[in-house]
Amino acid sequence: xxxxxxxxxxxxHRVVVYLLFAILLLPLAGTLIYSxxxxxxxxILPSGFTFKWYIQLWSDPRFLHAFxxxxxxxxxxxxxxxxxxxxxxxxxxxxxxxxxxxxxxLILLPFAVPPVVSSVxxxxxxxxxxxxxxxxxxxxxxxxxTIALPFMYRAITNNLQAINLRDLMDAxxxxxxxxxxxxxxxxxxxLRKGLMVALLLSFSFLFGEFVFANILVGTRYETLQxxxxxxxxxxxxxxxxxxxxxxxxxxxxxxxxxxxxxxxSE
Amino acid sequence: xxxVSVQHLQKSYAGTTVFSDINCEIQKGEFVTxxxxxxxxxxxxxxxxxxxxSVDGGKILLEGVDLVPMSPQKRGIGMVFQSYALFPNMTxxxxxxxxxxxxxxxxxxxxxxxxxxLSLVELNDFAARYPHQxxxxxxxxxxxxxxxxxxxxxxxxxxxxxxxxARIRKHLREQIRQIQRELGxxxxxVTHDQEEALTMSDRIFxxxxxxxxxxxxxxxxxxxxxDVFAAGFIGNYNLxxxxxxxxxxxxxxxxxxxxxxEAIELSLNGELDAQVRSHSLLGNVIRYRIEARGVELVVDxxxxxxxDLHPDGQRLALSxxxxxxxxxx
Amino acid sequence: MxxxxxxxxxxxxxxxxxxxxxxxxxxxxxxxxxxxxxxSEEFGWGIANFTKxxxxxxxxxxxQYSLEISFWSSVFGIxxxxxxxxxxxxxxxxxxxxxxxxxNMTSNFAGVPLAFAFIILLGFNGSFTIMLKQAGIxxxxxxxSKTGVIILYTYFQIPLxxxxxxxxxxxxxxxxxxxxxxxxxxxxxxxRHIGLPVLTPALLGTFVILLANxxxxxxxxxxxxxxxxxxxxxxIAAMVSGDISLDPNLASALAVVLVAxxxxxTIVHQLLLKRxxxxxx
Numbered sequence: 001x002x003x004x005x006x007x008x009x010x011x012x013h014r015v016v017v018y019l020l021f022a023i024l025l026l027p028l029a030g031t032l033i034y035s036x037x038x039x040x041x042x043x044i045l046p047s048g049f050t051f052k053w054y055i056q057l058w059s060d061p062r063f064l065h066a067f068x069x070x071x072x073x074x075x076x077x078x079x080x081x082x083x084x085x086x087x088x089x090x091x092x093x094x095x096x097x098x099x100x101x102x103x104x105x106l107i108l109l110p111f112a113v114p115p116v117v118s119s120v121x122x123x124x125x126x127x128x129x130x131x132x133x134x135x136x137x138x139x140x141x142x143x144x145x146t147i148a149l150p151f152m153y154r155a156i157t158n159n160l161q162a163i164n165l166r167d168l169m170d171a172x173x174x175x176x177x178x179x180x181x182x183x184x185x186x187x188x189x190x191l192r193k194g195l196m197v198a199l200l201l202s203f204s205f206l207f208g209e210f211v212f213a214n215i216l217v218g219t220r221y222e223t224l225q226x227x228x229x230x231x232x233x234x235x236x237x238x239x240x241x242x243x244x245x246x247x248x249x250x251x252x253x254x255x256x257x258x259x260x261x262x263x264x265s266e
Numbered sequence: 267x268x269x270v271s272v273q274h275l276q277k278s279y280a281g282t283t284v285f286s287d288i289n290c291e292i293q294k295g296e297f298v299t300x301x302x303x304x305x306x307x308x309x310x311x312x313x314x315x316x317x318x319x320s321v322d323g324g325k326i327l328l329e330g331v332d333l334v335p336m337s338p339q340k341r342g343i344g345m346v347f348q349s350y351a352l353f354p355n356m357t358x359x360x361x362x363x364x365x366x367x368x369x370x371x372x373x374x375x376x377x378x379x380x381x382x383x384l385s386l387v388e389l390n391d392f393a394a395r396y397p398h399q400x401x402x403x404x405x406x407x408x409x410x411x412x413x414x415x416x417x418x419x420x421x422x423x424x425x426x427x428x429x430x431x432a433r434i435r436k437h438l439r440e441q442i443r444q445i446q447r448e449l450g451x452x453x454x455x456v457t458h459d460q461e462e463a464l465t466m467s468d469r470i471f472x473x474x475x476x477x478x479x480x481x482x483x484x485x486x487x488x489x490x491x492x493d494v495f496a497a498g499f500i501g502n503y504n505l506x507x508x509x510x511x512x513x514x515x516x517x518x519x520x521x522x523x524x525x526x527x528e529a530i531e532l533s534l535n536g537e538l539d540a541q542v543r544s545h546s547l548l549g550n551v552i553r554y555r556i557e558a559r560g561v562e563l564v565v566d567x568x569x570x571x572x573x574d575l576h577p578d579g580q581r582l583a584l585s586x587x588x589x590x591x592x593x594x595x
Numbered sequence: 596m597x598x599x600x601x602x603x604x605x606x607x608x609x610x611x612x613x614x615x616x617x618x619x620x621x622x623x624x625x626x627x628x629x630x631x632x633x634x635s636e637e638f639g640w641g642i643a644n645f646t647k648x649x650x651x652x653x654x655x656x657x658x659q660y661s662l663e664i665s666f667w668s669s670v671f672g673i674x675x676x677x678x679x680x681x682x683x684x685x686x687x688x689x690x691x692x693x694x695x696x697x698x699n700m701t702s703n704f705a706g707v708p709l710a711f712a713f714i715i716l717l718g719f720n721g722s723f724t725i726m727l728k729q730a731g732i733x734x735x736x737x738x739x740s741k742t743g744v745i746i747l748y749t750y751f752q753i754p755l756x757x758x759x760x761x762x763x764x765x766x767x768x769x770x771x772x773x774x775x776x777x778x779x780x781x782x783x784x785x786x787r788h789i790g791l792p793v794l795t796p797a798l799l800g801t802f803v804i805l806l807a808n809x810x811x812x813x814x815x816x817x818x819x820x821x822x823x824x825x826x827x828x829x830x831i832a833a834m835v836s837g838d839i840s841l842d843p844n845l846a847s848a849l850a851v852v853l854v855a856x857x858x859x860x861t862i863v864h865q866l867l868l869k870r871x872x873x874x875x876x
Contacts, residue, residue, distance in 0.1 A: 014690070016682035020675075021694050024701045024754065027712035030722070034715050084616055087609040095606040109621055112857065114811025116828040117850040121624025123835050124631070124843050142620040149617075179602065210706050210814035215836050228707050229818055236715060243708040250703050258696055318773045338776040345777050351770035355792040364788070368779030416778060 028247070035240035053241035063242070066227035073137050073223060074206045077144030078199055084145065085152050086191075090183060093157070093165050100157070107150040115211035118143070122216060135220040143212045148202040155201075159194030163187075193260055200257035204250045267330060269294035269452050270315075270420060275324035277310060284310050285476035288324070292454065292469075297446055299455045301463040302473035303499065308456045311473075312422050315454065316345050328420060339368075344413030345422040348429055350405040352397040358384070358408050359393040365416035383415045386445055403434035410442065414449070421446070421453045427462065439466055460500050464488060472496055489526070493595040497524040502553075504530075504563050505594070514561045515586075521593050527553070527566040529590030532576065536583035542576050558584050632847035644848030654830065654849065660741060661827040662856070665809035668748035673802050675749070676756025683757070684764050695761070702754035710818035713738060713747050739820055747815060752805050759804060763797030796868055803864040807857045827853050 035053055037046030057063055092099045122143070126133040133139035165187065172182035210225040218226060224246060231239055268291035275288040285307045292298050300308035313319040315326055317338035326333045333341055352361050359380055366376040384390045387407040397405055406426055413421060423442070427435045443466050446453050457463055463470050464484040472480045472487060480492045491497035497505055503524040511519040532540070532554070540558035547553075552574060554565045563584075567574050576582060635643040648654045683691055704712070716723040717738045727733045737743055767790060775785045791798075813828040822829055827849060833839075834846035 010685070013682040013685040016678055017686050017690060017694055020679040020683070020753075020757070021697060023675075023750075024698060027709060027716060027750070028701065028704065030716040031708070031712045080616070084613040088613045091606040091609050095603055106617070109625075112807070113621075113625060113854060114813070114828065114857075116811065116813050116831050117628060117854060118621070118624045120831060120835050120843060120846045120850050121627035121631075122620075125623055125627055142616060145616060146621045204703050208703050208706055208708075210818075214814075214817070215832055218836075225707050225814075228711075232711070232818070232821070236711075239711055240715065243711055247704060247708065251700055254696075254700050254703065258699075316773075316777060318776070338773070339779045339781060341777075343777060345774070347770045347774065349768070349770055351768065351774040353771060353775075353789045353793075355789065364775070364780075365778035368784065412774075412778070 031240045031243050034237055035244045037237060053235075053237045054245070056238060057241045057245060062222075063227065066222045066224045069137070069221060070207060070224040073140045073144065073221075074203055076137070076141045077148060077206060078203060080141055080145050081148045081152055081202070082195075082199075085149065085156070086188075086195075089153065089156050089160060090165075090187070093160050094169060103153065107153050110146045110150055115143075115147075115209075116215070118146075119212065119215040122212075135217050137217070137221050139216050140212060140221070140223075143216065144206050144209065147206060147209065147212075151202045151205070152198045155194055155198035156191060159191050160187075163190045197257050197260050200253050200260070204253050204257075207246075207250060207253075268292060268327075269296075269329065270454075271325075271327040272311075272315070273325045273327065275311070275314065275326065276322045277307075277314060277319070278322055279310075283476065288476075288478060290471055290478060290481065292452060294452055295450045297443065297453045297455065297466060297468045299457060299463040299467040299470045300473055301457060301460060301470050301499075303458060305475075306473040307476040308473050309424055312345075312424055312454060312456050315420075316343055316422055317341055342416075342419045343422060344416060344418035344420070345424065346406070346409045346413055346426045348425040350397070350402075350409045352405055352408055352412075354397050357394050357396055358389065358400070361397070361408060362412045362415055365412065369416065379415050383411045386414070387411045387441070401434075402430050403438060406430065406438060407441075410445070414445070414451075419452070421451050423453065423455045425456055425458070428457070428459070435462075442466070464500070472499065474499075490592065491524060491594060494522060494524075497592070497594050502527050502564055502566070506561065510561045513559050514563075515591075516559070522595070524592045524594045525563070525586060526590055527564045528568075529587050530556075530563060530565045531585045531587075532556070532565060532567060532582045533585070534582060536585070538581040538583050540582045540584045542578050542580045542582065544578055545576070556582070556584070628847045628850050631844050632851040634844050636844065644845050645852070647845065648848055648852060653825070657825045657827050657830045657849075658852065658856075660825055661810055661853075664741065664745050664748055664826065665806050667745045668752055668809050669802055669805035671745075671749040672752030672756050672805050673760075673798065675753055676760050676801070677798070679753070680757050680760040680764060683761060698754045698757050702751075702758070705751040706814035707818040709751060710747070710815050713750075714819065717743070717746075739824070744816060744819070744824065747819065748809050748812065751812075751815065752809065755808060756801060756805060759801045760797065763794060763801070766793060766797065799864050799867055803860055806860050810853060810857055810860075 033046060036049050036051060038048035038050040038052070039046060088103075092103060122139065123134060125131065126139055128134075133142070168186055168190070169179070169182050172186045173179070177185065208225060209223075210229070213223045213226050214229065217223075219230065222230070228239065228242055228246070231242065270292040272288055272290045276286055277284040288307075288311060300311060302308050310319060314321050315333070317333065317336060321334050324334075328341070328343075353364065356364070362380045362383060363376050366379060371379070380393075381390065384393060387410055389404065389407055389411065392400065392404065392408075397408070400408065409426070426442075427438055430438065439462060445451075455463075455466060464487075467484060469481060469483055470487050471478050474495050480487060480496050482490075487496070487500055491500060491503065494505060497503040503526060506514065506523045506525070508519050508521060508523075511521075511523040515523075540556050540563075543555040543557055543562070545552055545554045547569070550569050552567045552569050554567065554576065556563045556565050569575075632644055633640055633642065635641065635647075637643065648658075683694060713721075715721055717736065718724065719738075721738070724733075724736050724738075727736070738747070771789055771793075772785055775789055780788070811828060813832060816824050816826060817829060817832070820829075822833060831846050831849050831853070834842045834849070
């Protein structure tokens with residue numbers, strides 16, 4: 001449907017798209033330049049260029065600690081998600097297909113209810129007493145699981161529907177496989193790509209999460225975003241280097257997801 | 267002077283040439299069909315005439331005026347699309363009235379003309395319905411009404427019946443032709459279905475790979491195909507290369523021959539040197555696959571009585587009307 | 596048959612861990628919030644918290660600011676997104692794929708990093724502020740004011756808007772455009788009579804999502820103003836995370852108001868949808 005336009009209309013569309021690109025690029029570009037500038041205050045362009053901010057950043061143990069902790073929490077949450085969601089998906093789509101409608105409503109909850117609101121309840125329920133988790137990475141892992149849930153459920157559901165789960169299972173079982181064997185040997189390999197893409201995208205999203213991280217654990221388990229916020233009073237160049245490093249890391253992940261996605265649709 | 271005159275039309279898409287030199291003339295009130303396989307350029311030619319696709323060279327004259335520099339809005343051409351293209355947010359009535367609204371026709375006149383054209387397509391009772399509430403055939407009739415109400419100088423139809431089921435298609439075919447005759451509207455119809463082309467048109471332009479291979483009325487195209495492609499596309503011609511033709515007719519032949527399947531007679535009298543390989547019943551016609559003198563042929567026989575039914579393996583005598591033998595390029 | 600039903604029970608058992616985690620981390624906090632919004636230290640059960648909120652100028656201002664910022668950022672955001680998504684569909688595929696991927700990636704930039712980037716560019720000493728001041732376009736720009744926050748919010752609405760609206764243009768068939776052209780409509784008439792009406796459900800739906808997105812946003816405005824800007828999420832968080840005024844019940848009530856507003860917006864959207872025509876699927 002989208003045909004390429006030539007002539008003045010085509011030029012208008014190109015201009016709009018370039019403008020859109022420019023708008024999206026600007027803050028990123030500004031931060032990038034700031035991170036490699038030696039000095040840039042109250043002038044339009046910086047006065048000199050240097051990499052010293054990056055060197056300072058990557059040799060800061062607190063930064064590396066925060067980076068590691070973010071990684072741990074995100075990976076932990078994703079592992080938990082996979083362990084919980086894959087069986088769920090399989091059971092729903094194979095045994096109880098009517099539950100899919102219910103699930104679609106349930107996964108709206110993390111979207112419909114802002115993290116701030118959940119935090120109120122979470123702090124009170126798990127701040128003290130038998131289930132005390134606040135201030136530990138465990139509560140973060142649990143909350144991040146609820147955030148990743150909609151992404152993963154939807155992505156893998158689409159994948160399952162595309163491969164026609166019932167038919168595959170039936171065919172495998174007619175050929176002698178037990179339900180477990182069929183699930184592991186036939187269904188799972190076909191989900192690999194969809195799963196990878198969902199994981200990568202969820203990871204990028206989780207890595208940038210701030211609300212739960214700040215309200216529920218804060219500095220007691222400093223993730224990268226909280227660390228970023230806490231460093232606000234240090235040099236703007238330093239925080240810029242921090243932002244760019246974080247963004248670059250996420251860029252690589254989404255780029256990988258993109259490649260996998262394109263690969264899948266061939 | 268012809269009503270519509272296409273002269274030396276050229277069109278290329280992304281490096282490939284769709285057509286390089288198309289010429290055709292259409293007279294006022296004619297119903298003309300562009301017939302051909304997918305990709306032959308017929309839809310592109312139609313869209314060029316409508317102004318929906320740009321042209322790389324040549325002229326398209328309508329009543330003597332070149333359309334090429336004109337925008338589609340100004341050409342006064344009506345078009346019916348394969349996908350109906352009814353505006354989903356408007357009722358049938360509003361859809362049909364749209365062109366009149368753009369022409370700034372006043373409300374009373376508009377209402378009259380809309381009602382008039384809706385009765386032409388027999389859809390007055392559906393005026394307040396939305397497109398998603400209509401069947402395919404009804405949608406197409408609304409699309410037809412919408413393009414007729416503006417009294418266009420030329421009507422274009424781009425495979426309008428391809429998306430409909432067989433029975434509706436037959437019915438609509440007749441309806442379209444009838445309306446066209448009543449209004450005396452010059453019409454260009456595009457299809458890949460030869461039966462449609464043969465039953466509806468005054469004249470047919472047979473196209474292949476961007477060229478008009480043959481043009482003429484249905485009778486001419488059917489009985490006198492000009493080359494192998496034409497013979498292969500229209501009807502179910504038996505196409506024989508010179509060697510097979512010589513074997514079959516038992517005399518030396520130096521060119522390709524096309525024989526219509528109904529022009530071969532089967533009987534049990536005479537030299538029984540043909541044998542039935544298989545047959546299929548097509549309703550009022552029985553189609554036999556025959557092997558005669560080492561050559562495979564398709565023969566169509568009218569299913570008049572049990573005497574015309576020959577079992578597989580039956581040996582028969584063939585007789586071919588010599589005037590039905592056509593030389594093809 | 597026994598093997599089958601046994602199989603089903605086993606399967607249902609597999610659901611238990613998921614259900615457990617979901618309840619613990621999603622449902623339970625929600626229920627707690629709803630129940631405790633009706634509990635107050637002084638007055639026990641009742642709507643005391645809500646009356647306090649609606650009588651307080653301070654909290655009403657938070658609600659008002661939240662609504663204003665969400666509304667304007669969504670309006671500007673959707674206008675830019677519509678124009679952007681439409682043009683994006685009409686350029687060649689290389690450019691299209693590149694900008695699409697780029698928009699996807701920049702949606703990850705939202706939150707703290709975005710706030711910092713804006714401070715660099717548009718803060719009091721930001722290079723953009725200086726450039727625009729020198730060009731005489733603006734006198735005095737305060738990024739930390741309501742206008743500044745609206746601009747910031749509009750910015751992160753754009754990738755989301757483009758992402759959501761891009762597939763909506765699929766509904767717009769090319770042959771409608773062609774039909775309309777042949778019937779005499781110019782571009783403007785086509786959009787007015789056919790294009791925009793057909794797109795309206797998608798536009799409304801996206802607008803609602805953008806609104807909800809802005810209403811619940813916390814990270815960006817917190818990072819920008821160190822929690823000193825008066826919008827609902829900031830107020831809610833301030834009342835539970837050990838700042839000056841700890842009052843989880845009041846926080847719950849305000850949270851309920853926030854969710855109620857989001858629900859209200861969704862309901863209005865559904866009603867508006869029913870009014871407009873229906874395209875059969």
